[in-house]
Amino acid sequence: MVATQAPTEERIWQLLEEVSDPEVPVLSILDLGIVRAVQLKGETVHVTITPTYSGCPAMNTIATDIRLRLLAEGITQLTIHNQLSPAWTTDWMTKAGREKLEEYGIAPPVDGTATGHLLNLFGQDTAVRCPLCKSEHTHLVSQFGSTACKASYQCDDCQEPFDYFKCH
């Protein structure tokens, strides 16, 4: 059945919690901090989202998924805004999101380690905990991984290679 009463902003936030990131399905788009604002203006719902990376191919899918989820609740008048500034940062990832990420097998970002310092050539690798055996004994394989938001690491104890959601 389609709901007929007017949606509230609170209800829309609840619905958005059910929209998952297409590349890391264990995370909702709220866990990632992609949704920046929800506003009701008259009959129209405005949702503002921001990309994690400039070339993030998931943005179109995310916008479609938001549209479909709200449509299922009978919300047809929806405008999705793409906002670039302030630029997305891993600081916006929720604590719950970080825990889910680690459980899923991806090491969550270690805050304050973004590569903004050019003097740090061949600098020490960020100490990242292995999401499988929880060892801190790991090393960076490459700053670039399976998607734009991840780096490749390997655990020196259990030897398992793993993805690290790099700090940004």
Add this chain to the structure above:
Amino acid sequence: MADSLTTAPIPTETQTQLFHYVVQLADTSLILAHRLSEWCGHGPILEQDLALANIALDFLGEARSYYQYAAELEGQGRTEDDLAYLRSAVEYRNPLLVEQPNGDFAATIVRQFIYDTFHYHLLQQLQAGPDTQLAAIAEKSVKEAAYHLKWSSEWVIRLGDGTEESRRRVEQAIAGLWRYAGELTTPNPTEKELQAAGLVPDYTAMLPQMEAHIARVFAEATLPVPQGVFMQKGGKDGRHTEYLGYLLTELQYMQRTYPGLTW
């Protein structure tokens, strides 16, 4: 964000110049993204193949943001796709450096190092500039550009201070590509006017930092910084090397063969 222009009206001529400048930024990112994407599946090792594809994707995303903004500035109903896929080589405004062929891994690294050094410093200036949309795009991309510059800088050092063969190749790449470095920081007439109006960054202010970074990386790589090289230019005014036409033939193939094709 889309309202940035309506709040502070800009004279039409300036808006046209700004359009050309934004297209230049867009073309530069798109052409470099395309070159890097040609490596996909051919990288020397898996991790570097992934790195090249990741960097290509970052540039493609940046290009889209610029094209969208350019389309809005122009206001003639053209879309980002029209600008990227339906212009001829002489209408492209990218500097000559980014259209140069990939060559071997050393040539790709040197091309990338030269561009990343400029790109990173340009974005730092743009994000503090008066145009709010360019500032927003730069704020987003500069974080990515820092990763790119770290990557290409480390590779210049590895290759320069590596084996006899890697050094031979990186020296050869520098000899072939350095002539295209100067165009990046040499303003063309459009850039000169926009710089005079204070709308886009003045390259002379960026040069000391760029030169310091190059000197530091080359010193660690035990490579001499080239001196007194005659600099080629023309790309920013639509005069390109022969390579761009071939690149566009491939890049625009689908739209040219099946006009209006969509996913």
